Amino acid sequence: MPSHLVTIKDTLFENIFNHAPNGIAVMGLDFRWVRVNQSLMDLLGYSEEEFYTMTFPDITHKDDIGIDKEQLGQLLNGDIDRYQIEKRYFHKTGTVIWVILSVSVEVSKDGVPRYFIIQTDDVTRQKEMLKQVTAITTIANIQNERLKDFAHIATHDLRTHLGNLGMITDFMKEELQGIEQNGNFMMLKESLSQLESTISNLNEVRNSDFGAQEQMLSLNLREFVDNAIYNINAIALHEKCDIVNQVSATLNVLGIPVYLDSIILNLLTNAIKYSSKDRRSYVQLSSMVIDDFVVLEVNDNGLGIDMDVHRHELFQFKKTFHQRADSRGIGLFITKNHVESMGGKITVESRVNVGTTFKVFFKRASLGSKGLKIMPHELEN
Template identity: 50%
Template sequence: MPKNISLVKDKLFENIFNYAKGGIAIVGMRGEWIKVNDSIVKQLGYSEEELYKISFQDITHKDDLDIDLENMRLLVQGKIENYEIEKRYFHKNGDIIWALLSVSLVRDEQGLPMYFISQIHDISKQKTDRDQLRVMLNVAKEQNSRLASFAEIITHNLRTHSSNLMILFEFLEEESHSLVKDENFELLKESIFNLNETVTHLTEVAKIKSVEESKIEALNLSDFVTRAIYNVSALAKNINCTIINQVDVSARVKGIPAFLDSIILNFITNAMKYRSPNRDAVIKLSSEVKDDFVVFHVEDNGLGIDLEKFGDKIFQMYKTFHRNKDAIGIGLFITKNHIESIGGHVEVKSRVDSGTTFSVFLKAA
């Protein structure tokens, strides 16, 4: 190779070595620093001269030293070609520096080990961020657990008190016939019934929790849809509603049987409840696969929802969008939470006086 080309290559290598953003070092077989670039000097706080007087073992955290030395031994024995580990170095000022260390071995023409090339990237900030995130997640988990316990206690107590009120009211109704005709007594009766209904709803909401992966089963979506259609067949016949089932018989989803039953039944009965008085109700059920999800579509030709007006309120608790006397605004709220608790989500498309399509994304089994 011409001498000038060799010099150019040597200069190029030197520039890459010195000005690389990450730390690069040539380390001897006993762990001594042979050559380091500016990034390592900045990361560790030692000057080049200071580093050349010590070995990497001198500034490695003792808990990380053994795994580093073991990997070096495997490199020398030819059992691995390179390795990458997270390890801690001591900065000159005593601080701990977390680094991502990548190491490879250079051999001579006879295959004998000459030196190690180490790439050292400071990941202290990422480690700190990860640790903070882990702490925050643990705090959130603990808070959620406390809130769940609080909700259970509150709903239990409310249920007890409302039941007692109902029993006392019934005693009064039986024993004091004169009160039955009193207008205030009727108002009290209605308030107690409303309280009981609210407590029932809150109890259902309090039961909704994220589901452990071990409790989720592989379920045949078509079987559950068929059963739901059978359960509403009398109602469908009574209101002259046609249900078209085009769900793939082989579609399998991850879920909890009780949740899946509730989800499907809720959307079908909702479509019936909000049918248009101007035409016979038609509900079309279908499925498709999208990425890791089986999407269950429930399409109707009913009243529809003004999404510009109510789009962000559809799944909120106690929100209703039509003057249906049976509507209380709890079903969609609970259904959405059931869907999300098994790792899915729901989307909605709707046009006023044209119909609504709910698309339920369920994890494919």
């Protein structure tokens, strides 16, 4: 290639590298960062010097490291010439950043791999929107199930009353000769017939897809708590909040994996978000068995809630109790719906500027439970 074309190529690469809106980096075969552009530094919050002290696994979510290394190995072996995956990085503050990662390998003239070229496209906002849509869909499904239950009770009771009215009209025919020719009696009989038809139609609607509920599984509570703590540990460190995990490793609960994961994460993030700046903060998680329930207790020494004012609206939709811009009043509403959909309940006690204690009652999984045991790392995140 003529020298002037080499110069143009190098200049073009420098311009793309320095000014691209997406993150671009050069990574060595030892997984150390060789060069990063400003967009990647802005995306993950690390300075250029901080990047050079780390390898890519240092800032990658543990569940994504394996697939990333496997793909890099295929690149080095020449099995593929590029790959693209969806993965999670950790921002310097501990926040999870979702990206579409594209990786290729640069080789020397004799075909020896020299380094990896990495490009990232931030999709965190899309992931958050999808999560909110999923949460809303879940709530809608729960409410739909409750409406079906209501329809079941209502149609059952109406049919009972309809039967009673039918017997009364039969008695009237036997005791009052000629009443069948009475206009009012004929209208009554027709109205009862129409009501029976309406109830039959309601039953047909109610029975469609009735019982299409997700299977309850036997889930190890400690495993899910450990996983949740890992996911928010960097945020806890940033907020100087200690997390004490005293949950028993021997207790299994009956539940839906994504619901259990969401419940624990919501309670932990709330405890950290509303921690007090006036003292060293902590969140303590413990467990106990009460009758047929496993109780998860989440206790903190944060800002607390005025229960005299807010007790009856604590789990309502869009209700907030502290003046924070990021408070949306959705987390506890979703949490309560998840807990109740699994046959449990949630209680709370709180004192302003002292702290809050949530108790979540999960159905205990017996030794003979037919539910499958599933660990949180088996979930698709």
